[in-house]
Amino acid sequence: xxxxxxxxxxxxxxxxxxxxxxxxxxxxxxxxxxxxxxxxxxxxxxxxxxxxxxxxxxxxxxxxxxxxxxxxxxxxxxxxxxxxxxxxxxxxxxxxxxxxxxxxxxxxxxxxxxxxxxxxxxxxxxxxxxxxxxxxxxxxxxxxxxxxxxxxxxxxxxxxxxxxxxxxxxxxxxxxxxxxxxxxxxxxxxxxxxxxxxxxxxxxxxxxxxxxxxxxxxxxxxxxxxxxxxxxxxxxxxxxxxxxxxxxxxxxxxxxxxxxxxxxxxxxxxxxxxxxxxxxxxxxxxxxxxxxxxxxxxxxxxxxx
Ligand SMILES: [Zn+2]
Ligand SMILES: [Zn+2]
Numbered sequence: 001x002x003x004x005x006x007x008x009x010x011x012x013x014x015x016x017x018x019x020x021x022x023x024x025x026x027x028x029x030x031x032x033x034x035x036x037x038x039x040x041x042x043x044x045x046x047x048x049x050x051x052x053x054x055x056x057x058x059x060x061x062x063x064x065x066x067x068x069x070x071x072x073x074x075x076x077x078x079x080x081x082x083x084x085x086x087x088x089x090x091x092x093x094x095x096x097x098x099x100x101x102x103x104x105x106x107x108x109x110x111x112x113x114x115x116x117x118x119x120x121x122x123x124x125x126x127x128x129x130x131x132x133x134x135x136x137x138x139x140x141x142x143x144x145x146x147x148x149x150x151x152x153x154x155x156x157x158x159x160x161x162x163x164x165x166x167x168x169x170x171x172x173x174x175x176x177x178x179x180x181x182x183x184x185x186x187x188x189x190x191x192x193x194x195x196x197x198x199x200x201x202x203x204x205x206x207x208x209x210x211x212x213x214x215x216x217x218x219x220x221x222x223x224x225x226x227x228x229x230x231x232x233x234x235x236x237x238x239x240x241x242x243x244x245x246x247x248x249x250x251x252x253x254x255x256x257x258x259x260x261x262x263x264x265x266x267x268x269x270x271x272x273x274x275x276x277x278x279x280x281x282x283x284x285x286x287x288x289x290x291x292x293x294x295x296x297x298x299x300x301x302x303x304x305x
Contacts, residue, residue: 037120040107041167044100044187051092079245083208086152090201097194104187128164163190211242248280258292
C-alpha cells in the first residue's frame with residue numbers, strides 16, 4: 001500500500017508540474033492577446049490567468065506538503081492541506097470573476113474597440129485546446145487517486161476552457177454582425193460561470209476541512225462491518241468516519257462477551273479492523289474500542305456521541 005501511494009504521488013506531481021507549465025505559457029499568451037486586441041473578453045481571460053498562475057503555485061506546494069507522512073508535530077498527517085488548496089483555488093478564481101465583471105461593465109460604459117481579431121482568435125483557440133486536454137487529465141487522475149487538490153485544479157482548468165469558448169463565440173459574432181457588445185457580454189457570462197465553479201470549490205473545501213459526513217462511504221463501511229461482526233457473533237456501535245483527502249479514518253465500539261479474555265477479544269477486533277482498513281484506498285486507519293456486554297449501554301462522557 002505504501003509503494004502504491006508513493007507511485008501515485010509521483011504521477012500527481014508530474015501532472016501538477018504540467019499544469020504549472022501550462023499556466024505560465026498561457027499567462028504570457030493571453031496577456032499578449034489582450035494587449036493586441038483590446039477585447040474585454042480576452043482581457044478577462046488574461047486577468048484570470050494571473051490568479052490562475054498563483055492558484056497552481058499554491059497547489060503544487062500543497063501537493064508536496066499533503067504527501068509528507070505524519071510526524072511529531074502533525075500526528076494525523078498533512079493531507080488535509082489539499083482541501084485548503086481547493087478552497088484557495090476557488091477563492092482566487094472568484095476574485096478574478098469579480099475583476100472580469102468590473103472590467104466588462106467599464107467597457108460597456110466607456111466603449112469597446114477591438115483590433116487584431118485574428119491573433120486573439122488564434123491564441124484563445126490554442127489556449128482552449130491545451131486547457132481541455134489538461135483539465136480532463138487532471139480530473140481523471142484526481143478521481144483515480146481520490147485527490148481533492150487535483151480534482152479542484154481540473155474543474156478550474158475546464159472552467160477556463162468555457163471562458164475561452166465564450167471569447168471565441170463573442171469574437172465570431174462580432175466579426176459577422178459588427179455589434180461590438182458581444183464582447184463584454186461574453187466576459188460577463190464567463191465571469192458568472194467562474195463564480196459558480198469558485199463557489200463549488202470553496203463549498204467542497206469547507207466540507208473536507210470540517211469532516212463533512214460522506215453517506216456513500218459510510219454505507220460501504222457499514223456493509224462490511226455488519227458482515228464481519230455477524231460472522232464473529234459480535235455487535236458494534238458508535239461508528240464514526242471521516243477522510244482527510246487520502247487517508248480514511250474509522251472508529252467504532254465492539255461489544256464482546258464478558259467471559260472472553262483480552263487476548264481473544266483483541267484478536268477478533270484486529271481481524272475486523274484490518275478487513276475494514278483493506279477496503280479503504282489509498283490509505284485506511286481503523287481503531288476500535290473494546291467493551292464487555294455488561295457495559296454496552298453505558299455512555300462515557302468523553303465519547304461525545
Ligand atoms: Zn484559470
Ligand atoms: Zn460503547
